[in-house]
Amino acid sequence: MHYLGIDLGGINIAAAVVSEAGEILGRGNIPTPRGAEAVADTMAAAARLAAEQAGVSWEELAAVGIGSPGTIDPQRGVVQYWSNLDFENVPLVDLLRRHFPERLPIYMENDANAAALGEYAVGAGRGSTSMVAITLGTGIGGGAVFNGKLYTGFNYAGMEVGHFVLEHGGRLCTCGRRGCFETYCSATALIRRTRESMEQNPDSLLWKLAEGDLSKVNGRIPFEAAGMGDATAGQVVDEYIEYLGCGVASLVNIFQPEIFCIGGGISNQGETLMAPVRYILNREDYARNNAHRTRLMRAQLGNDAGIIGAALLPKFR
Missing domain, CATH: 3.30.420.40 (ATPase, nucleotide binding domain)
Known part of the structure; x- marks a missing residue:
């Protein structure tokens, strides 16, 4: 078929x-x-x-x-x-x-729901009973599958995980709220915070990696500079991971899915990102003493997740 x-x-x-x-x-x-x-x-x-x-x-x-x-x-x-x-x-x-x-x-x-469904069906969530997925991109997309069915809320607007508040009264979000998850943990947020730190620290290695041009900063550069021992980049990455870990732990405490999947360009950092987030989850998961706990995994399908999930929609409705 x-x-x-x-x-x-x-x-x-x-x-x-x-x-x-x-x-x-x-x-x-x-x-x-x-x-x-x-x-x-x-x-x-x-x-x-x-x-x-x-x-x-x-x-x-x-x-x-x-x-x-x-x-x-x-x-x-x-x-x-x-x-x-x-x-x-x-x-x-x-x-x-x-x-x-x-x-x-x-x-x-x-499209975010479709991408989550793709990962559930044939990617990181294959064979599980439940999965929550987030995508760290321009914003933060989210999706969830519970008991083999895509969850969208009664009005199809559920799982807008980028817009739960991580810090009350924090950074202004495009949605009009302040302190949203995506204002701290999207790729856009990481790039903005990196540029701010570069302006405050003109001797940072970040400038060299960005070829002296703020417009060339991307989500990879702060991780690369931090890996080379740059203190400014290290602070940016540590702050980013602390916020991301907090957001992931909060979502796990709400849903307790079998799998929690992180995708998007930032997830390409692999265990450099996933290991410290997993450490935070192990510290802050309310069910940390349970025999059965959520597994934190990196997305496996890359840009194909959405198109595979869209194709397989009739199997999971």
Whole structure:
């Protein structure tokens, strides 16, 4: 049985034919246009490329799944709001349906939820009963699967983990609150804090690694400089990890999932990141004395998590 996954991004639309086991058999990738109808047409075009590469016809597909940014109503197939493309109450599933056979079901979910589902199905959470996943990117995305079913809240807006408050009255978040998790632990937050520290410490090795240009700072540079013994970078990384560990421990104490999965570009630091976060979790997990405890794991699927999760949506609804 074959499934089609479509990952709608602000820059590119990616499609893939995926086997029941979660293996990608063919891909298509096309730049994202403007306008809802053009987006739907391009999604279908990317899907055709993926099907051609996989050698699969529309008739051999069991379902189509879409992972889309923004607030989603999966029951109606509507993108309620997505600022990047000025989407407001866009009936994306209906717009896409005209490109596929009438008998083919089309599902849609928030892209962070789809990525979490991909990791649960064939990545870090494979074989577990429950998993909470966070993605450390421009913001912090989150998703959860409990007892084999994707959790989205009664209004499909659940698991916005980037917007629980880590520090009351703290840094202003784009959502309007202060002290949100993502204002301290997203890649954006790490880059901003690194730049602030560079301006305060002109002799830091961070300047050399960034080629003297604040605009070239990324999430890798502070970890690299800290590994080379730079004190300023070490302080930035230590602060970042303390906040991240606090956020992870808080989420574990709320959900106590079998697996807690961390993905996104920052997770590429591997055990340099995961080991100290695991230490904090071992210290602050309320269930630290239990025989069965949450396992902290790094995401395994990288950028493919969302497209695999979108494809496999019908299996976990």
